[in-house]
Amino acid sequence: MTKVGVIGAGMTLFRRRLQETGKELCFEATKMALDSAGITRGDVDMVVCGTAPDAFDGVAMKGEYLLDGSGGFRKPYTRVFTGGGTGVFSTIAGWWHVASGLADVALVVNEEKMSSCQPHPQSVFANIWDPILDRPLKPNLVWIFAMEMNRYMSVYGVKKEDIARVAVKNKRNAVGHPCAQLADPNITVDDVLNSEVMAWPVQRLDISPPSDGASAVVLASEDFIRKRRIKDRAWVSGVGWCIDSTMWTDRDLVFPEYVARAAKHAYKMAKIDDPRRQIDFAEPYDPFDYKELHHLEGLLLADKGEAPVLTREGVTERDGKMPVCPSGGLLGVGNPIAATMGMKIGELFWQLTGQAGKRQIPHEVHTGVSQAWGDLMQYGSVVVMSA
């Protein structure tokens, strides 16, 4: 298998509404990623586009719609979609294009424009539920998070204030992110605990916002990196993905087994047998604050029920022993679903190449893991990257 490195990344601002079309956002992110890698569209062999349900943009054939902005025309081009998991999965698809030897350079472009759906993208989220079993109950997407969070809190006796610490950490971390939508240097645990109750136990500040935005990364073979003398690169050392059964009301929601399976696959590939010692920092998917904790346990970076304790003890702060979401995550930077690749894969690249600026982890880091999550509480995608 060919060794693959990330050699460039780009992203747009993440905002509740952006003037640019999805195509224009893709162009901006793609151009930034190509420029930062020091290559042109002509160097790109294959292109992967990651984007969530067509209904958000109200445009069917969304992969085709975003094609020109993604630089994919007259090239092998594929759109991938694995729910919220797309934020990391599209990079895995780009990786196998290069790892297989089929391409020297693969470009991955992710986009979401959630503001087009009026008055709120929630009305489209309702269509992910089973039409016979669930939809007559008029469900709201926040319910699945509320039910999973409640199960997690109840089984392990987790306090809400320990979960709120995640929102505080990530919104504060996002202060150093030039694209951030909801950075807040002064936010406190009390602010989160006093925010509006949406669907208990979920409160307003437990949730990441819907956003518009795009991100892009460039992957290249070791050969290409050597020949072009590219200095800023981070190696993709392990990948894994897994999905659990669709019968979600038959599963215990307390532990994301599918994330653990994806992580074990990625760790084996990366020759990691003791993740807590061998991984220096993590970018788990944090659309809700408890999800970061849930995913740290799924990633085997915390024992079951232990992630809130690590958070309370400061282990996951940017200057802690295991920094988690140093980017500011979805809670701080925003949640344009697939485009969160900018914080998950992009941040790993920027941190591992020392380019993260104000967000740079103060101590030396060699290995990071990123993870995304999606569908009906059932999908996990994991990428391990090394300096």
Added chain:
Amino acid sequence: MTARISRWPGIELRAADLYDGKVTQTRFHPDAKYAWSAGEAMSRFLQELQNGRFIARTCHKCERILFPPRMFCEECFRPTDEWTYIHDTGTIETFSVSYLDTDAKRIAEPILVGVVSLDGASPRMGMMHYFGEMTKDDIRIGMRVKAEWKPAAERRGSVLDVRYFRPLREGER
């Protein structure tokens, strides 16, 4: 991000910019309608709801009693074998107290909703439904509940034939 990048693209708009027509825009109101065939397993399930009963499918290989019922066992990857009735009592596995309706609009009276695992099915197998005859302060994980059915004449073959799950009354178990 990198010291090398100085311009981060994107022009932010406010909601008012759109609603007041301050930006050039175009609108589209889709009006798609759908009708789903309920399929083999769900058709029987819905018919039985109309009869005021829950039905499951058994798999003779793994010996699970599968609920919601399905025509194939996803674990054994073989067709399931028999229909079997299960009880309309169960246990709350998890729940939420929702102040959001389906469009994320705020509502004053919260909806109690969650997952109930049903007695007679394999452990933890259940469905999402509403909870009633209890307050947001009473509801808890592990609570024993029973389906409150609509009167037979009002049942339509829908999960809404159950109004909600309510706490067990004295003498019920």
